Amino acid sequence: MDKLVLILGDQLNFDMSSLQGFDSKTDKVLMAEVKAEATYVKHHKKKLAFVFSAMRHFALAVKDKGWPIDYYRYDASDNCGSLGAHVEHAIKQYQPNSLVVCHPGEYRLLEEISGWSERFNINVQICDDNRFIAAQSFFSQWAEGKKQFRMEFFYRELRKQTSILMEGKQPIGGKWNYDADNRDSFKSVPTIPAPSSFSIDNITQEVIDLVDEEFASHFGTLKGFHFAVDREGALRVLHTFIEERLCDFGQYQDAMLEGDPWLYHSHIGLYLNTGLLMPMEVIQAAEQAYFDQKAPLNSVEGFIRQVLGWREYVRGFYWHFMPNLKTDNYLNAARKLPNFYWTANTKMNCLSQCVSDTQEHAYAHHIQRLMVLGNFALLAGIQPDELNEWFLLVYADAYEWVELPNVSAMVLFADGGNLASKPYGSSGAYINKMSNYCKNCHYSVKEKTGEKACPFNYMYWHFLHRNKSKFENNPRMAMIYRTFGKMDDAKVTRILEDGDIFLQKLDNNEEV
Ligand SMILES: Cc1cc2nc3c(=O)[nH]c(=O)nc-3n(C[C@H](O)[C@H](O)[C@H](O)COP(=O)(O)OP(=O)(O)OC[C@H]3O[C@@H](n4cnc5c(N)ncnc54)[C@H](O)[C@@H]3O)c2cc1C
Ligand code: SF4
Known part of the structure; x- marks a missing residue:
């Protein structure tokens, strides 16, 4: 042979x-x-x-x-x-x-x-791994001599190199980034095309029976399995997305809705990450939809930035910063992962919903992962190893090269700012603006302190207080620390006390 x-x-x-x-x-x-x-x-x-x-x-x-x-x-x-x-x-x-x-x-x-x-x-x-557009050396060369490694600039280099959405040397439409148009939430419950769904053939039924038997103690449910399992099916998912949802992808890419994690997202991460789809065919399909006037530029550019920008960038980032990335813990976060990440049993409706979606579908979209599940872990000071293990096992698209940079660097700021210029932490106001979760919550997003107050509200300030020495000189956080500094002492004391009590409850494994 x-x-x-x-x-x-x-x-x-x-x-x-x-x-x-x-x-x-x-x-x-x-x-x-x-x-x-x-x-x-x-x-x-x-x-x-x-x-x-x-x-x-x-x-x-x-x-x-x-x-x-x-x-x-x-x-x-x-x-x-x-x-x-x-x-x-x-x-x-x-x-x-x-x-x-x-x-x-x-x-x-x-x-x-x-x-x-x-x-x-x-x-x-x-x-070489040709499931990616950029060679690994492309990231290393780009990163050489840099102190900051921002995705936006890496993405622009790749746009130039691939000529995707370019007119000569300029980006089509005159702007590299249409994020400002892409931050809407739903004013009422929309009618969104259902995600592509595939019937279970004999092969899939055999593996479902196998997993049921051999992996009974693993997270999540097998009920309602509907993923594509071959290239033909994965291509169908891609083309259905392009025809039915790409048009609205941009406008609602950050929105969250109780009971529906799928929304206008593409649901192709698991196919890209197993090779069933290749990134360039995905990007070209989206670009063509723009040329054919099937989808507006803000949606097409927003989607292409995820695949050509974020996906290529985190993969380069992973190899560039490994093995240290795996042990980084810039904020010395040491708390264990709360049990509700496994059970969804929490009075915080946003977290309960996002964990339930994850249990049921092995899927949650980016903002659920970043601004609910990740945000809480950042504010509560969850240890990177604990959170990484959770994110690596709960999603169908999870592999360490993509999970670790997103969790350790993007969510937990454990790398000290190589990926992000400031932590993505926020109070309950952001979740309330982008979702309808707060309407059905035990806690009140309007209240800042007290038993009924949304824990994200006081935990946000508690986090800033705990990590002041790490962030107070960060120019992007100067304004928030000035606001904190102007708060009256009694309010600060209440915030810090509520935060302490809440964290103690987490440590005691009490229901929160
Ligand atoms: C804490 C956290 C953990 C994550 N873990 C994973 C993971 O294990 N595997 C994974 O593929 N993605 C991960 N992501 C990125 C992103 O959430 C998923 O790629 C996306 O939700 C998959 O759903 P979709 O295919 O519908 O994506 P869409 O929203 O439709 O986006 C299209 C594609 O862009 C790519 N993409 C978008 N954002 C990112 C990103 N931040 N990093 C890399 N690729 C991106 C993916 O390939 C995705 O399929 C994570 C994000 C966060 C904040
Ligand atoms: S009130 Fe707070 S805890 Fe409840 S859903 Fe809103 S953001 Fe989440």
Whole structure:
């Protein structure tokens, strides 16, 4: 055998770099559903069912092409349990000239794979990860010599390099960013097209039964599984988004609505992150919708900024700042994650709703993750490891390369400001402005202190007070500290007392 090509569970595309030049006469594909990857955190049941089903569908497509493949199901008696063990077994069996694998998405796996050449005495070829538009070196070169690493400027470089939404050297429409047009909330409950939904075929039913049996203690429910599990389905999700929701994506991208996490978002993160969709085809589909006058510029640019900007940026950021990013804790946050992140049992309606959406769908949209689930963790001083583990296991699109920068750097400011110029913390006013959660809450968003007051209100000031030495010289926070400084002493005392009592309740695991 010439090449043994290892395909990981998030590399499910025939365009993967590792499959280029595959010769069915001399090469073989190796895929395995392994315990080590499925259990290193207790992934949401829907995420596991999605990944296993998508892997099995991809393996079938490989077979249909007439390519040789060894595929190990999770419950197969000859499953070796880890990627390394499967690779060792296949090398002994076939004695290939080389092992080919696309660069993995996670640092932990890269470290392991980098040791295989010596461990198994074989030539290991790690190909560039073409699930991204920018090469890893593009970020390092851009970051070289910089003290601040702002996404906006990285994004502009990529716009120029790819000519996406450009007129010569200028951005189409004259502006790089239409965020100012993209901050509306819903004035009444809107009628939004339902998310794409797929019926469960035999393969998916088999993995649902498997996950139900083998991963019963994992987070979330399998009920209502409706994800696409192959490339054809993922393309359908993309095109339905472009036709039905892209038009309103921009205007409502920050809005939240009780009982509906899907809104006008694209719901493609899980497909992009497993290779079922490639980023450039997604971006070009959105750009074409603008040229065809199907969607306005604020929506199209807003969406493209998520994929070409944020997604490419966090991936470059991850590799640039690893391994330190994993242990960073600039604010010395030390609190355990409250139990309600697992159960949704809290009187704070916004948090209860966002955790429930997450349990049910393995999905919550960006602002729910950032400004509710993340914001609370920042204000309460939750330890980065605790929050990272939670975010890594609860979402169907979660992989460390994207989860860790979003959680540690964007949400918790644990990196000390490499990603964000100031923390994303806010009081209840922001949540009230962007959602209808506060209407059905036990707490009152209008009240600043006292038993009925929204905890986000006093916790916001409590956070600023606790971390004053870290932020008071930050120019972007000067105004808020001036406002704090002007508050009368009695009010400050009440705020700090309420914050202390609340945090004590969290520590005692009392209901809040
Ligand atoms: C605390 C926190 C944790 C997150 N964890 C993940 C994660 O594990 N996996 C993940 O893919 N995204 C993560 N995100 C980013 C974002 O919330 C999700 O990509 C998005 O909600 C997925 O839903 P969607 O496909 O409907 O996205 P849309 O809102 O329709 O956006 C389109 C696409 O843009 C990309 N994108 C948007 N924002 C980001 C971002 N901040 N970072 C990277 N890509 C982005 C995604 O690929 C997404 O699918 C996280 C954000 C926060 C604040
Ligand atoms: S009042 Fe406060 S806790 Fe309740 S939903 Fe609004 S922001 Fe959340």
